[in-house]
Amino acid sequence: MAQNYDPAPEAKSNMGQPIPRYEAVQKVTGAKIYADDLPVPGRAAYGWMVTSAIAKGRITSIDYTAAKSVPGVQLILTHENRPSLADIKTFAGGGLGITDVQPLSGPEVHHDGQPVALIVADTFEAAREASFKLAISYAESSPTATFGDEGTVEKNLSEVNPRYEPIRFNDADAAITNSAHSIDVEYYTPTQHHNAIELFSTTAYWDGPRLVLHEPSQYVWGLRNASASMMEVDAENVRVKSPFVGGAFGSKAALTHRTALAAMAAKQLGRPVKLVAMRDQGFTHSGHRQETRQRVRLGCDANGKLTGYDHRQWEFTARTTPYSNGGLEKTVAMYDFKAARTDNYVVQGDRNVPTFMRSPAEVPTVYALEAAMNELAAKAGIDPVEFRKMNDTRVNPVNGVPYTSRSLNECLDAAAERFGWTGRNPEARSMRDGDWLIGWGCSIAMYPTQMMPSTARLTVRRNGTAFIEVAAHDVGTGCYTIAAQAAGERLGIDPRRIDVRMGDSRLPPGPISGGSISTASVTSAIAKACDLVDERLGVAKDASAEERSAALSGMAMPELEVVGSWVPAGMDESAIESLYKGGVRISGGAGEERTMFAFGAEMVEVRVNERTREVRVPRIVGAFAAGRIMNPRTAHSQYLGGLIWGIGSALHEATEIDHKRARYVNDNIAEYLIPVNADIEQVDIIMVPEVDEEVNILGVKGIGELANVGTPAAITDAIWHATGIRIRDLPVRIEKLL
Amino acid sequence: MRPFRYERPATAARAVAAAGGEAHFLAGGTTMVDLMKLDVMRPERLLDITQLEDGRYDFIDWDGKSLRIGALTAMATLADDDEVRRRVPMLSDALWLAASPQIRKAARIGGNVLQRTRCAYFRDTSYAQCNKREPGSGCAALDGGVTRGHAVLGTSSACIATYPGDFAQSLIALDAVVEILGKDGPRAVRFAELHRQPHSRPDIETTLEEGDLIVAFSIPDADFPRSRYLKVRDRESYAYALASTAGALRMDGDVVADIRIALGGVATVPWRAREAEEMLKGSSISEDGLERAAEAAFAGASTTEDNAYKVDLGKRTMVRTFLELARMEG
Numbered sequence A: 001m002a003q004n005y006d007p008a009p010e011a012k013s014n015m016g017q018p019i020p021r022y023e024a025v026q027k028v029t030g031a032k033i034y035a036d037d038l039p040v041p042g043r044a045a046y047g048w049m050v051t052s053a054i055a056k057g058r059i060t061s062i063d064y065t066a067a068k069s070v071p072g073v074q075l076i077l078t079h080e081n082r083p084s085l086a087d088i089k090t091f092a093g094g095g096l097g098i099t100d101v102q103p104l105s106g107p108e109v110h111h112d113g114q115p116v117a118l119i120v121a122d123t124f125e126a127a128r129e130a131s132f133k134l135a136i137s138y139a140e141s142s143p144t145a146t147f148g149d150e151g152t153v154e155k156n157l158s159e160v161n162p163r164y165e166p167i168r169f170n171d172a173d174a175a176i177t178n179s180a181h182s183i184d185v186e187y188y189t190p191t192q193h194h195n196a197i198e199l200f201s202t203t204a205y206w207d208g209p210r211l212v213l214h215e216p217s218q219y220v221w222g223l224r225n226a227s228a229s230m231m232e233v234d235a236e237n238v239r240v241k242s243p244f245v246g247g248a249f250g251s252k253a254a255l256t257h258r259t260a261l262a263a264m265a266a267k268q269l270g271r272p273v274k275l276v277a278m279r280d281q282g283f284t285h286s287g288h289r290q291e292t293r294q295r296v297r298l299g300c301d302a303n304g305k306l307t308g309y310d311h312r313q314w315e316f317t318a319r320t321t322p323y324s325n326g327g328l329e330k331t332v333a334m335y336d337f338k339a340a341r342t343d344n345y346v347v348q349g350d351r352n353v354p355t356f357m358r359s360p361a362e363v364p365t366v367y368a369l370e371a372a373m374n375e376l377a378a379k380a381g382i383d384p385v386e387f388r389k390m391n392d393t394r395v396n397p398v399n400g401v402p403y404t405s406r407s408l409n410e411c412l413d414a415a416a417e418r419f420g421w422t423g424r425n426p427e428a429r430s431m432r433d434g435d436w437l438i439g440w441g442c443s444i445a446m447y448p449t450q451m452m453p454s455t456a457r458l459t460v461r462r463n464g465t466a467f468i469e470v471a472a473h474d475v476g477t478g479c480y481t482i483a484a485q486a487a488g489e490r491l492g493i494d495p496r497r498i499d500v501r502m503g504d505s506r507l508p509p510g511p512i513s514g515g516s517i518s519t520a521s522v523t524s525a526i527a528k529a530c531d532l533v534d535e536r537l538g539v540a541k542d543a544s545a546e547e548r549s550a551a552l553s554g555m556a557m558p559e560l561e562v563v564g565s566w567v568p569a570g571m572d573e574s575a576i577e578s579l580y581k582g583g584v585r586i587s588g589g590a591g592e593e594r595t596m597f598a599f600g601a602e603m604v605e606v607r608v609n610e611r612t613r614e615v616r617v618p619r620i621v622g623a624f625a626a627g628r629i630m631n632p633r634t635a636h637s638q639y640l641g642g643l644i645w646g647i648g649s650a651l652h653e654a655t656e657i658d659h660k661r662a663r664y665v666n667d668n669i670a671e672y673l674i675p676v677n678a679d680i681e682q683v684d685i686i687m688v689p690e691v692d693e694e695v696n697i698l699g700v701k702g703i704g705e706l707a708n709v710g711t712p713a714a715i716t717d718a719i720w721h722a723t724g725i726r727i728r729d730l731p732v733r734i735e736k737l738l
Numbered sequence B: 001m002r003p004f005r006y007e008r009p010a011t012a013a014r015a016v017a018a019a020g021g022e023a024h025f026l027a028g029g030t031t032m033v034d035l036m037k038l039d040v041m042r043p044e045r046l047l048d049i050t051q052l053e054d055g056r057y058d059f060i061d062w063d064g065k066s067l068r069i070g071a072l073t074a075m076a077t078l079a080d081d082d083e084v085r086r087r088v089p090m091l092s093d094a095l096w097l098a099a100s101p102q103i104r105k106a107a108r109i110g111g112n113v114l115q116r117t118r119c120a121y122f123r124d125t126s127y128a129q130c131n132k133r134e135p136g137s138g139c140a141a142l143d144g145g146v147t148r149g150h151a152v153l154g155t156s157s158a159c160i161a162t163y164p165g166d167f168a169q170s171l172i173a174l175d176a177v178v179e180i181l182g183k184d185g186p187r188a189v190r191f192a193e194l195h196r197q198p199h200s201r202p203d204i205e206t207t208l209e210e211g212d213l214i215v216a217f218s219i220p221d222a223d224f225p226r227s228r229y230l231k232v233r234d235r236e237s238y239a240y241a242l243a244s245t246a247g248a249l250r251m252d253g254d255v256v257a258d259i260r261i262a263l264g265g266v267a268t269v270p271w272r273a274r275e276a277e278e279m280l281k282g283s284s285i286s287e288d289g290l291e292r293a294a295e296a297a298f299a300g301a302s303t304t305e306d307n308a309y310k311v312d313l314g315k316r317t318m319v320r321t322f323l324e325l326a327r328m329e330g
């Protein structure tokens, strides 16, 4: 029961209008068209991906007979007969591939669920039936599933990523050892899967030399270029369409195996091929949040001033591809540490490759830092909110680079006031209601303000309407509406009169929709385009809306088209070239010239049944400051979803791994738990006004990945406050509290 | 999917005559179709029984203190029945706390008691070992698998899969009787005899014979206003029980006159804790007494590293159920 759902938060200072996203009604009524709904020329064939039933070994033989005899089967592709493909690099290597292993590249099996065959038939049912009959024999060897299992290989991140530098800032060891209070604790975070409602679908067809892909994507230009180079065709000849994305959270950013599989089959059959990785296949197809171990040593003096901070992270990754999210260069910037040291390791086993998942680096590392902050505050006998305020910093302590803006204390105050934090009894087990133990906990949320170059084509018309084209993406956030608002505010046009087109690689390139980059980058490019309109119409920059609309209606030609392009501070114009090649160059966060972050404060109440130990979250308050808020309503949705996600991260979400077989066992959304409505009661969101004139043209910080960061630390602290039990491995399941 | 034939027999007798071998009944299909999509069940014919004889098996009838419920009653219908909620809340609770509104609307209580285990190795045919799916193939769960959800009571070395349902716990607690129409005509068996423990043949889950159609459940003595179903799980809704208790109580002053205890989420079959009942009958309700009874209820438990917590949680769930029932107005 979300009791106080506020459909239209008011616009405070430095906030745009809370207009509902324009496609809202179409979305809830099912009228909106997603990639898989787009029409195709001619009769499509349907693919079924056969995935490996083992995590390690090799295919010894494949018997096609029975499968081929299923009526309607048109094609079975395996490593024995697949056409040639060029190798594709992963993100770490400057490409877009999810893995270093190319589709159907050989008999070796590197992880559970690796695609080993593609069956294409006239109907989905026939392809599925044939999949039951394709007899694949394996020689299986014993796989390594996760931490602690035999066969893991641990490497310092610097061994696999030459650009990685561990932080050595003063003598953290000595600082901690000499502290009045210190802790040395280990935390664990589990594998998690995005599980967006929309599955991983790809439809491919060829029109002569041209390849068309309908695929939900967080980066249509990247996908266009990566699939072109993989298929060895000219990028100009590939078009990716992804008008709306039904949830992504990072899982639709990379090039996965299915794209090449569908494209190859479509070429061979000369007809469109539709392919969907099913829910269980999705668990091994497009990455996950890697499980981590974190060790934090933290000290403070007798007054509660932080001294040293030592944070080491181990990330579990694939044997084939040493993926890492890192993140400790950001946690060290959070407080006024006097000394710090970080180390990051990757641990490899026989698993598929992890990928970005909503706040990829921040979720595990900030959880560990914030949980440690709570533990140290308790040990030092200081209120955890006070503790954070007294250790606030205006600069990144490691390099002295100032924050462009930082409103953490304002967030802490706003959340504390709404929550009624003051007067919290510091003792654990000090509050109860009948059989239910009650506890309060807090954490900060943070997310680096990141940007990528972007372009935007803007057409203004004499009749007072306008048109924006940019290959950005609406992954459910309201990006179309916000683009219209950004232009509308500048041009003095009602955003409803501005048409926006996105999600098509024919449009001028926009940034990847990841890292909470979109709004900041796209609105900056739109602002640049608006400047060009001003220039062309001879309107002064500070002209009023009336003057502007007079200039527009007085235009000689019926319409005027401009293309704005924007590069973030610190990047040169070559970044735009890279964008046109589908590259990913991101700046922001803990930079060399600016420290740019959005912040939040979260406070939560939990109730734990004294006997059976179920944990409930009756209320959670989050206060966030993130520069200009383009639209408080869509921002509210992001924060709301983020807090709920955070509750899930703390209490529900985890992919369970069979240690013996290195396979995911709860690979469906009945058993992969996320909160349901009944788990969520009161969620309060406060948007703290903040002005930042440095981050980008409009002063926008990304918010999509802010609110879910830190929540688990607030909840575990509240659980400790209720029960006296410190849980340091997530999620907090009942058995840990018995 | 594999091709299959869909039929809709007009009468129960014809459905029974047609069933057997690879011809299976289809009620709401929430278990059957799910497992067909996973290729775990491979029926050649599906006999849709939802419209048999114009709803003849969709009823809720009270006769004095006895209650009869047609097997084709939807979970949602029974859950929402006012008289049932008032006179025997544990029946309604168990359904309310099960699955989701959509599933409860589609699923029928006959199919409900026959739902299959959620053991991941049973539900995914790419695992070679599962004695329930492929008799004699071994048990992936016991052979190093993830067993957090698995049973601790009524297990065997061949299978430790949990019976996942909720409603069956209330039926077994209430001494329900299953009314069956078989190839040799109608008969009745005690609900407690419907399910079989795995022993060496976990693939044989019930004592039903080929073609047996469950037509109704009857509960001769169903008046238990002081009853409830407590379900402890990983989230507030739409999750199977980690441990649950169907509990009913009749007091004579301070003394327990009648007590019914069934345990869910912890056993391979619907599980009645009769020893615990015997220990509590004739005395007053105390935390100590409940704890001793709970100890007895789980005395025979056999655990793995992953599911050892279920013994403790199961006991706590049982104790909490009765402490709360004792507080309820008699």
Ligand SMILES: Cc1cc2nc3c(=O)[nH]c(=O)nc-3n(C[C@H](O)[C@H](O)[C@H](O)COP(=O)(O)OP(=O)(O)OC[C@H]3O[C@@H](n4cnc5c(N)ncnc54)[C@H](O)[C@@H]3O)c2cc1C
Residues within 6 Å of the ligand: A670, B024, B025, B026, B027, B028, B029, B030, B031, B032, B033, B034, B071, B072, B075, B097, B098, B099, B100, B103, B106, B107, B108, B109, B110, B111, B112, B113, B114, B115, B164, B165, B166, B167, B212, B213, B214, B215, B238, B239, B240, B241
């Ligand atoms: C995601 C999910 C979550 C769920 N959560 C829960 C939960 O929390 N708690 C819970 O208790 N259940 C839960 N269930 C299970 C659900 O309650 C059962 O699937 C449902 O009750 C089965 O009823 P049905 O009518 O759909 O049966 P069907 O699927 O139609 O049939 C099931 C089986 O019973 C046989 N059958 C059906 N009717 C008869 C009859 N009258 N006589 C003889 N044989 C018959 C069929 O042949 C078949 O083998 C969940 C299911 C799903 C899919």
Ligand code: SF4
Residues within 6 Å of the ligand: B117, B119, B120, B121, B122, B129, B130, B131, B132, B133, B138, B139, B140, B141, B142, B158, B159, B160, B161, B202
């Ligand atoms: S526990 Fe039972 S159902 Fe699960 S794998 Fe073992 S035999 Fe199969």
